[in-house]
Amino acid sequence: MSRPNDRPSLSLLAQSVEPPAQCGTCLLHELHDVFLPASDEERQAIAAFRSGTRNVRAGGLIIEERERSSHLYTLYSGWAFRFKTLSDGRRQILHFLLPGDLMGLQDEFAEGRTHGVQAATDVRLCAFPRERLWSFFHTQPKMGYAITWLAAREEKMLDDALVSNGRRAASERVAMLLMHLFRRAEHLGMTEGQRLAFPFNQQHIADALGLSLVHTNKTLRKLSRAGLHRLEGGVLEILDPHALAQLGDYFERPIRPVPVL
Amino acid sequence: MSRPNDRPSLSLLAQSVEPPAQCGTCLLHELHDVFLPASDEERQAIAAFRSGTRNVRAGGLIIEERERSSHLYTLYSGWAFRFKTLSDGRRQILHFLLPGDLMGLQDEFAEGRTHGVQAATDVRLCAFPRERLWSFFHTQPKMGYAITWLAAREEKMLDDALVSNGRRAASERVAMLLMHLFRRAEHLGMTEGQRLAFPFNQQHIADALGLSLVHTNKTLRKLSRAGLHRLEGGVLEILDPHALAQLGDYFERPIRPVPVL
DNA sequence: CGGTGAGTTGAGCAGCCTCAAATATAGTGG
DNA sequence: CCACTATATTTGAGGCTGCTCAACTCACCG
Numbered sequence: 001m002s003r004p005n006d007r008p009s010l011s012l013l014a015q016s017v018e019p020p021a022q023c024g025t026c027l028l029h030e031l032h033d034v035f036l037p038a039s040d041e042e043r044q045a046i047a048a049f050r051s052g053t054r055n056v057r058a059g060g061l062i063i064e065e066r067e068r069s070s071h072l073y074t075l076y077s078g079w080a081f082r083f084k085t086l087s088d089g090r091r092q093i094l095h096f097l098l099p100g101d102l103m104g105l106q107d108e109f110a111e112g113r114t115h116g117v118q119a120a121t122d123v124r125l126c127a128f129p130r131e132r133l134w135s136f137f138h139t140q141p142k143m144g145y146a147i148t149w150l151a152a153r154e155e156k157m158l159d160d161a162l163v164s165n166g167r168r169a170a171s172e173r174v175a176m177l178l179m180h181l182f183r184r185a186e187h188l189g190m191t192e193g194q195r196l197a198f199p200f201n202q203q204h205i206a207d208a209l210g211l212s213l214v215h216t217n218k219t220l221r222k223l224s225r226a227g228l229h230r231l232e233g234g235v236l237e238i239l240d241p242h243a244l245a246q247l248g249d250y251f252e253r254p255i256r257p258v259p260v261l
Numbered sequence: 262m263s264r265p266n267d268r269p270s271l272s273l274l275a276q277s278v279e280p281p282a283q284c285g286t287c288l289l290h291e292l293h294d295v296f297l298p299a300s301d302e303e304r305q306a307i308a309a310f311r312s313g314t315r316n317v318r319a320g321g322l323i324i325e326e327r328e329r330s331s332h333l334y335t336l337y338s339g340w341a342f343r344f345k346t347l348s349d350g351r352r353q354i355l356h357f358l359l360p361g362d363l364m365g366l367q368d369e370f371a372e373g374r375t376h377g378v379q380a381a382t383d384v385r386l387c388a389f390p391r392e393r394l395w396s397f398f399h400t401q402p403k404m405g406y407a408i409t410w411l412a413a414r415e416e417k418m419l420d421d422a423l424v425s426n427g428r429r430a431a432s433e434r435v436a437m438l439l440m441h442l443f444r445r446a447e448h449l450g451m452t453e454g455q456r457l458a459f460p461f462n463q464q465h466i467a468d469a470l471g472l473s474l475v476h477t478n479k480t481l482r483k484l485s486r487a488g489l490h491r492l493e494g495g496v497l498e499i500l501d502p503h504a505l506a507q508l509g510d511y512f513e514r515p516i517r518p519v520p521v522l
Numbered sequence: 523c524g525g526t527g528a529g530t531t532g533a534g535c536a537g538c539c540t541c542a543a544a545t546a547t548a549g550t551g552g
Numbered sequence: 553c554c555a556c557t558a559t560a561t562t563t564g565a566g567g568c569t570g571c572t573c574a575a576c577t578c579a580c581c582g
Contacts, residue, residue, distance in 0.1 A: 082420075084420060084424050086424065086428060086429075086510060087510060090428040092423060092424040092427045094420050094423055105413050106413045106416055106417050106420070108410070108413060109410045109413050109414055109517075109519075110413075110417060111514050111515055111516075111517060114417060115420060134406060137402050137403075137405055137406045137409075138402045138403070138406075139402075141399045141400075141402045141405055142398075142399070144398055144402055144405040144406060144409065145395060145398045145399075145405060147409055148366070148398075148405065148409045148412060151409060151412045151413060151416065152366050152367045152369060152370050152371075152412060153370055154416065155367055155412065155415065155416050156367050156371060158419045158420070158423060159345060159355050159367070159376060159419070162353060162355055162419060162422055162423050163345050163347065163353040163355075165423060165426040165427045165471060166353045166468075166469075166470070166471025167347060167351040167352070167353045167471060168351075169537080170538070201559090201560060201561085202560075203560080207427075208427075209427070210426060210427025211538075212538070212540075213560095214538085214540080214541095214562090214563090215537085215539070217560095217561065217562060217563085218538095218562085218563085220561095221561095221562075221563090232561095233547095249347060256370075258370075430569080430570095431569075431570070462527095462528065462529085463528075463529070464528085472570075472571095473570070473571055474528095475531090475570085475571075475572080475573095476569085476571070478529065478530065478531085479530085479531085479570090480570095481529095482529095482530075482531090493529095
């Protein structure tokens with residue numbers, strides 16, 4: 001492990017860790033470099049907001065694409081992704097979700113269909129009933145601020161994805177995505193050295209990058225033949241981070257601690 | 262005018278209307294079908310949050326791409342757009358801004374460079390100092406909720422743009438963008454019948470859609486030769502809304518009133 | 523009347539797409 | 553443990569969409 005021992009091992013988060021019954025013992029809050037600390041009062045407010053937990057198996061839908069979900073969710077462990085489907089079946093993956101990420105907020109203010117969220121691994125979720133959202137904002141303005149923070153952070157990632165899809169060539173997009181996902185997972189302690197349990201197949205990558213499956217495959221092969229990465233057996237290994245970052249125009253910026261619910 | 266007379270004429274908003282000295286007489290709040298009403302107390306809180314107004318000429322930068330802006334802004338009149346530039350100069354337009362839209366929120370929680378915002382017409386802005394944001398949330402949780410609402414709404418539009426850039430052909434993207442901008446402007450009362458003062462050139466459209474300038478031109482010409490629209494002299498005219506909506510897979514959904522600051 | 527920016531058009535190229543088929547790889551039932 | 557099936561990956565071939573390069577027009581302006 002590349003991580004020091006003074007924090008709980010979180011490779012676990014990629015596996016199935018049950019969220020605790022009490023938010024007071026929430027594992028996520030123990031990751032001080034990753035998530036902002038929460039006071040006892042805040043934890044109690046979060047606990048009051050939360051209605052329970054939910055498990056979804058790999059491949060299952062957390063939020064249906066057509067219906068407005070009755071709950072918001074915080075991803076507690078595992079990987080998920082947001083997506084949209086066009087009427088003729090073409091799919092676009094909008095965003096990848098890791099532990100601590102909030103989902104379902106966009107639905108709050110929507111009329112029509114929005115997006116779906118699918119579990120990429122087995123996933124544990126904390127569920128928050130939508131009808132309690134406003135009172136949560138009302139009684140805990142700081143938590144409202146936290147939610148806005150998370151929304152703004154996700155929007156920034158969407159900005160980056162839009163730049164990629166709009167203005168970058170295929171190999172640049174692939175390099176960018178691999179680095180992006182690896183860095184985010186690394187920050188959460190889900191990596192081992194340069195290796196990462198990677199639950200996505202080439203169709204996922206293609207749908208995230210706006211490429212065809214075939215061309216995604218050829219691009220991946222080109223990069224791996226050039227020794228930049230290896231991706232097999234569900235493990236992503238970053239062999240030449242510098243070259244990948246360069247190619248993807250991906251600047252590593254310090255990731256600041258963010259709030260969690 | 263296609264709008265009934267029982268609301269103030271807002272073609273004005275596309276021109277240069279000076280925001281009032283007092284938020285209590287803010288024109289935007291008078292548009293009851295468009296924006297949620299605000300109580301006197303809320304208007305006072307907004308007025309206390311606001312530090313003043315700002316004018317930017319067409320083409321001027323409202324927010325610099327490299328620096329974190331010291332203020333949030335509400336666009337009061339005119340058009341603007343958010344964009345990002347790659348190190349080699351390629352540009353991607355992320356989002357188009359109309360009156361009532363909030364900008365600068367993403368910067369709040371960012372480290373590195375984020376995005377720039379440029380005025381497409383002369384614009385009037387209400388400025389809110391960043392350092393008052395938290396106390397605004399704290400003392401007016403309802404306004405915090407409103408800000409989250411606006412952020413979530415913008416994120417939904419980004420989702421749509423991402424789907425377009427990733428999974429739609431050029432003519433579909435163009436049709437989608439024309440309908441999208443026209444419908445949003447129409448909702449604000451900035452159109453006259455099927456006509457709209459359109460401040461963007463083909464390079465803007467290309468940069469929003471992830472296309473080259475030349476191909477954007479050829480696609481626009483194809484659609485206008487087919488009688489779907491006309492775009493000349495800074496005026497966009499929608500000639501066949503049904504065909505454009507069909508082509509762009511653009512479903513008109515009722516636009517709900519949103520909060521304004 | 524030259525200069526600049528925006529729009530238009532043609533020619534040729536290439537990046538990415540679709541179609542097709544050949545391997546893995548994994549899971550399932552006998 | 554092996555056949556059988558479904559899913560994921562890989563590769564080739566050929567074609568179209570969208571790109572780059574280049575040139576010309578038009579409007580506007582000093």
